[in-house]
Amino acid sequence: MESLASQAKPAAVLWLAGFLQAARLHRVVSFCVSSRALSIRIAQCFLLNGFIFLGSLLTLKSVVIPTLLWILPEQCDQSWGQHLCEHTTAVALYSFLRSGLVEIFYVFWFYPLYIFSFIISTLWYGDIAKHALAVVKSKKLDASQAPDSDPHSTSVSADRPEGFDGVAIGVGEQVYSILLLTIFFAEVTVIGYIPYLGKAMNFMLLSLMYAYYCFEYKWNFFAVSLNHRLDFFESNWAFFAGFGSPCVLPIFFFSPLTSYGVMAILYPLFVMTAAGTQEEQTIDELKSLHGGKLNRIPLFFVAKRLTTQALQLLPEAQKEQ
Numbered sequence: 001m002e003s004l005a006s007q008a009k010p011a012a013v014l015w016l017a018g019f020l021q022a023a024r025l026h027r028v029v030s031f032c033v034s035s036r037a038l039s040i041r042i043a044q045c046f047l048l049n050g051f052i053f054l055g056s057l058l059t060l061k062s063v064v065i066p067t068l069l070w071i072l073p074e075q076c077d078q079s080w081g082q083h084l085c086e087h088t089t090a091v092a093l094y095s096f097l098r099s100g101l102v103e104i105f106y107v108f109w110f111y112p113l114y115i116f117s118f119i120i121s122t123l124w125y126g127d128i129a130k131h132a133l134a135v136v137k138s139k140k141l142d143a144s145q146a147p148d149s150d151p152h153s154t155s156v157s158a159d160r161p162e163g164f165d166g167v168a169i170g171v172g173e174q175v176y177s178i179l180l181l182t183i184f185f186a187e188v189t190v191i192g193y194i195p196y197l198g199k200a201m202n203f204m205l206l207s208l209m210y211a212y213y214c215f216e217y218k219w220n221f222f223a224v225s226l227n228h229r230l231d232f233f234e235s236n237w238a239f240f241a242g243f244g245s246p247c248v249l250p251i252f253f254f255s256p257l258t259s260y261g262v263m264a265i266l267y268p269l270f271v272m273t274a275a276g277t278q279e280e281q282t283i284d285e286l287k288s289l290h291g292g293k294l295n296r297i298p299l300f301f302v303a304k305r306l307t308t309q310a311l312q313l314l315p316e317a318q319k320e321q
Helices: 002-022 026-034 036-071 089-139 151-155 164-191 198-221 226-235 237-252 256-275 279-290 301-320
Strands: none
Touching: 002 237, 002 256, 002 279, 026 036, 026 089, 026 256, 036 089, 036 256, 089 198, 089 256, 164 198, 164 226, 164 301, 198 226, 198 237, 198 256, 226 237, 237 256, 237 279
């Protein structure tokens, strides 16, 4: 109990610090003013995910469905005639037609639009992060993130060989990271179905996952090794849980399609706030405030084991072929 109580204060302080860093959306304005290309990408994200995607959902629920209910009502209208109201066939037929027409909207518009939006937005997020980090680098908005003074780039990048070997290591780390996060996401999804505690655990783990996604762009930009970033992330999990919380909140307040549209708008904003966050400096400055040491939680332990085993099977499969 004493060890648990000693962890409560540093965890709470770091969680609040991460949340406040994510909420500093004024950085978005600074980045957009400094980069025209970044402003264009942000506008495109808002146009696709806000105006087109969410606008289509709003049109369906506020215009299309009410119109269908007016044309094909749910209840018998006396103006139809008594002989029609005595039979439920017309009402059942209208209900079937309404449902069919709504499903046609989803199948031929919303689901293709969702897939298109997901693919295009993913590409745009990389551009947004690249332009934002270029602003950080050129104007030195965050001195600790500049290439000549960033603790990651000086201590970690020096260990990576140059030339083809360095590129090969970088590609290998990217493949490993993608597989690792895919397995971790599967774990988070399964945990969400645990009775009683599942929702709370799911919220925390999703917050951590989205925070990792936000900071991964910056870590890739400054060539931070995968081992270093995973160790830093697991050692300061409370800070990143707080940072990812605002991005995950829409999942618990909206329907799946609506929450996707809202998150697709918010996510690039948090990517930019992550680009301007001095995470190591902020965490170090808070040590004197909470007076404790946050214990590391091996969040990716299972995902690491499964990823390693999956990659070890690849050479064997190639040999068998």
